[in-house]
Amino acid sequence: MFLPRFELIQPQSMQEVCNLLQEDRDQAILLAGGTALVVYLRYRLRQPTRVIGLKSLPTLKEISLNGDGTLVIGAMVSLKTIETSPLIKNHWPALAEAAQMVAVPPIRQQATLGGNLCLDTRCIFYNQSETFRSSQKNCFKLGGEVCHAVKKGTRCQSVCQSDLAPVLMALGAELKIASAAGERIVPLSTFFTGKGEKPNILKPDEILVEVIVPPSPPAVSVAYEKLRVREGMDFPMAGVAVSVKKNPEGYIEQVKPILGAVGTSPIEVSFEGKLLGGQTLTDDFLQTLAQEAMSRAHPVGNLAMDATYRRKMVGVLLKRALRRALSMPS
Amino acid sequence: MEQISIALKINGRMEHLEIPPQRTLLEVIREDLQLTGTKSGCEDGTCGACTVLLDGIPVRSCLILAAEVQGREITTIEGLSDGEKLHPVQEAFVKMGGTQCGFCTPGMILTTKALLDQNPTPTEQEIRKAISGNLCRCTGYTKIIESVQSISGQESSLKGKENVFTDYSVVGKRVPRIDSVPKVKGDAKYSADLFLPGMLYAKALRSPYAHAKILHIDTSRAEKLPGVRAVITGHHAIPYRWGVFAYTRDMQFLPTDKARFVGQEIAAVAAIDEDIAREAIELIKVDWEPLPYVLDPEKALLEGAPLIHEDKPGNISVRIYVNEGEVERALSESFLVEEGRFSSPEENYCQLESYAVLANFDSTGLDIWCPNAGPHMKARPLSNALGIPTSDVRVRKVTVGGHFGGRSEISPADFMAALLSKKARRPVKLVYTREENFNCVRQVHGSITECKVGVNAEGQLTAIDMKVIMDGGAYASTGPIAASVAYIMIEETYKFSHFRYEAIRAYTNKPPRGMYPHHPRTTYAALELLLDRISEKMGMDPLEFRIKNAVHEGYVTPTRSIITSCGEVETMKLAAERAGWKEKRGHLPPYRGIGMGCGAMISGFPMGIRGGSAAFVRFNEDGDVVVISGVMDNGQGNDSMVAQIAAEELGISIDRVKVITGDTSVTPSDQGAYSQASTLISGGAVKAAAADAKEQLLEVAAQMLEVSKADLIAREGRIFVKGEPDRSVDISKVARTALSRNRAILGRGDRWPEADPKREWIKNPRGQVASAYSFGTAVAEVEVDPETGKIKLLNMVGAHDCGYPINPLAVEQQIQRSAMEAGPQGVLMERHLWTEKGQNLNANFSDYWFPLATDVPNIEPIIVSSNDPFGPFGAKEGGLSISVAMIGAVANAIQNAIGITPKDFPVTPEVVLKLLEEKKSR
């Protein structure tokens, strides 16, 4: 089926992008790799009058390392590049791994980091063709007053299924956002609103420019585990990124899990209190953490897998990610 | 509409185009440049059929705007070969059998080429990962992997396990299929690849309700939309109901009374472009009166359930009842009885080609191109529905991107395109979206099976009692056959005398369900799982147990079919041996399991006056041969099969044979690719026609060589005097000589199934059911992750008795395809999900878990030959027994790994975890 009609603009500079966005705040949409957006257009989930293509902006495609060891990745860097960059593989291996778990190779070739973080929240009742949607009432995400997934629900609980968001949050990443009014830098952890209807804080005239990843502190390692049925193609049904810190004696000092795909945004779990005095990796300790993580997950019946099962898997993924992170050289 | 000018470099050539800005690269390539080798299989980024190379790197052209890739180097499949000379990757796919229906092939080849450019010696895992974004429904991926390995000089894990046959000179030889070169080059034309001058584009209006009365349809606004050339509803059609049998006529192609499932076609539009057709659809106004509906087959059978067809009380579409011997008594006297209840939702065919039709109705009649399993089987109902003579319907030959049973019947799409074309007097093309292919052609039955199996103290099966409820969807389709195959396969697989089988196919307000090799999956799973439980309890090895209960030549089944050639025990022994059964069963670590399953298939059941096939074999003046047969090739290689049979019979090489098949205006009648009869019946007809032509040839040669006809033999392209290698004449010379003596060499032949014509699916389920029976055994090994419940397939082996392999390569392909269909698809992954209102929630490849190359191991095919007395060169059928057997093998491997019986299919991770919890709580 053809895409809806729109005007395509391919600006050559950031300034131009910002001006265009300002001019056309509500009718324009940014097109990065298109692997998510083109499907949305085809399903008429988006009907912009104007599409702003970002492919001709070379500055957005750069990866650089600052003097202080900070990694800066342009929003238009492809997931393939992230997956294969020696710099990222050596210093932020969890990021490269998570990128490699997205979709399938040709999609990673086209898909970008910015698009992955700005990926709209998903739901099996929403990510459907126009024909499908026309035979049900508009739900909250479409401006209506019902939720098909959660009967009696009062808000949209569509799922943040970005694979990179949890990992980047575990890595303490920040985002540079630009608009005609200037630039701002926000921690990734504040980027997501938790609202299925409007999952991130970007204003209509803003663009995500780059992702800033701080140097990994000594003795900290991060790992990501993803739940999927097939070894490829599938969006995460749940995902857990964990960052752990060991003290010189080998005791675990800090554990920071981020749960992906079990809520409207990545969920940061805090284990304050449970780690006092340093801990070793006993089964009991793991079970306590897993239990806590599971209780924080908010899966609902809006993906192709059972919500109870997905919640249970959060515990399993957490344990696995933690074990793996601890076994990594930091 | 606003247009922009772009310049694209495609296959080394600059193309200047005016396009609307929203046009995708795929649309430009296929529609504007008509480079139709690039396929469209989903348009949501999931199938990989649209793969092209962008600066040498594989990308999905359906997700790229053409305007965004100006100035970049684009390569499509058409740009890969150097004129006639194939690229090494294309050559490898031809030689190694890496292409079957061919629909995934262009994308697969381009992905592979790019992989090898970067990594000339990839490992098997690297290849699997690289092609994991390219779905293939036909190959089980094994031969694709082997094609790639053959280029890089890597060894396949199956090396040294080739099936070799040496009895004939052409038949039995592993030859590249004749359809493979056009497929690897992107030349093969599928229905959606065809364009005719003045062609219109069609779209259907579909029901948003599972069950609703149609009060009124107002098409006036749609008709007035500029660019619209025809609008049709059921009111434009003559009264006609389609049914496979006279007693199952329940389907109006465009219903005028009510809609019975979400997605049912109600009206259709033809317009000068797709956008206008789509807009026009939105202008059609239907007044609906929603009715109560029922989605669950068990609920549909309850009293008071909403009635789907007013003349079908109780929503019973079909009831099959077989009761042979004394089941109750035999069970009560059995040494051991095992029982269980098993259930599964519906599956889908997922032919990679979405349904597409091109119809052209003019003053000479209707020409129509559409995916089909038998053109003659479409011509008849189409002529009835349109009220024109059958000979005015010309169902034309076209390449078909997969069938698997789901292309068996006429589709409302055929009718809509034909009627629109009749009304508009222009060619009309209707291409289904992936979602429509999921919902609006056919699906595979869901089912619930209750089964009891009894055995005596010696481990001999005594009785089987099976009750099946099938979720048939809204129409009868091939219901009587679909509800029968399970019991027929079961009574042919194992020996037992007391058999009760009841199958009730219920109508529900869901899309209609058609034919499938292993449907319903719960029947075979039930039987095989219970057999393993029995053998375990009896302390018998499941292999020994199965050997003991296997059927043999001359065995008579409870419903009175006599088994002819039978290599079942050999398939059991070979599959077990190759899979390391003895070493592994009972000796694997926890959560690893190995399992076995067996199956049978029937070939050539009675189909009345349309059950036979006829063929012609014609010699050209240069001595080349043309085979004209009604046989249809849906990807399994039937064209190649008839060419090989003709070549063998005539003593010539296969490259001298051309085939014309599957075209009702040209080819004689054929039963179609149903009932696994193509080799047996259609191949038999071609063999007879070739023999007839050879006789004529020998007569002329006898005169030329001045010997008697009986002293001659045809081989290697010449006719020899027997025992005198120096006295011979070239066949082309004989053909020319014949012509010069005013004689054209033209052979004819036909073949009919040898089955009991009185046997009837419902009324008389007794008597010889088929002309031949094939058998198979599968072994699978799995590993279960006890924390997530995920199952990994470690090994799959399928041994199939095909009678005799006309082409071992093609038989292996069928074994592998069948294994994939039953194991990963049928047992592990595939099912549909529904909303409460009867909408299909996962009519796409994102949420319908079609296994990827990374989800399966290499599948080892073993060919057993039992030389069937009826089949051409002893051949029966090419591999379908494995699509039954592998169900049992994988289900039993899981049972073996976790020590508890899976009851719900597919056995997804969630299901496994529930089973493990159930086991713990015991």
Ligand SMILES: Cc1cc2nc3c(=O)[nH]c(=O)nc-3n(C[C@H](O)[C@H](O)[C@H](O)COP(=O)(O)OP(=O)(O)OC[C@H]3O[C@@H](n4cnc5c(N)ncnc54)[C@H](O)[C@@H]3O)c2cc1C
């Ligand atoms: C078959 C398939 C499987 C997939 N599997 C996965 C998976 O496993 N895991 C996963 O995480 N994702 C998956 N995806 C989703 C998607 O492909 C990726 O998330 C991808 O990274 C999106 O990037 P893109 O560049 O293609 O984004 P686009 O499609 O171009 O854009 C996505 C959205 O982000 C916005 N956007 C893009 N860039 C910016 C920017 N710089 N500033 C502001 N807004 C911006 C766009 O306006 C749009 O709304 C899958 C997609 C497909 C088709």
Ligand code: SF4
């Ligand atoms: S969660 Fe509910 S409101 Fe949100 S998209 Fe899904 S159905 Fe709509």
Ligand code: FES
């Ligand atoms: S058509 Fe592009 S991926 Fe299926």
Ligand code: FES
């Ligand atoms: S050959 Fe791959 S889909 Fe048919």
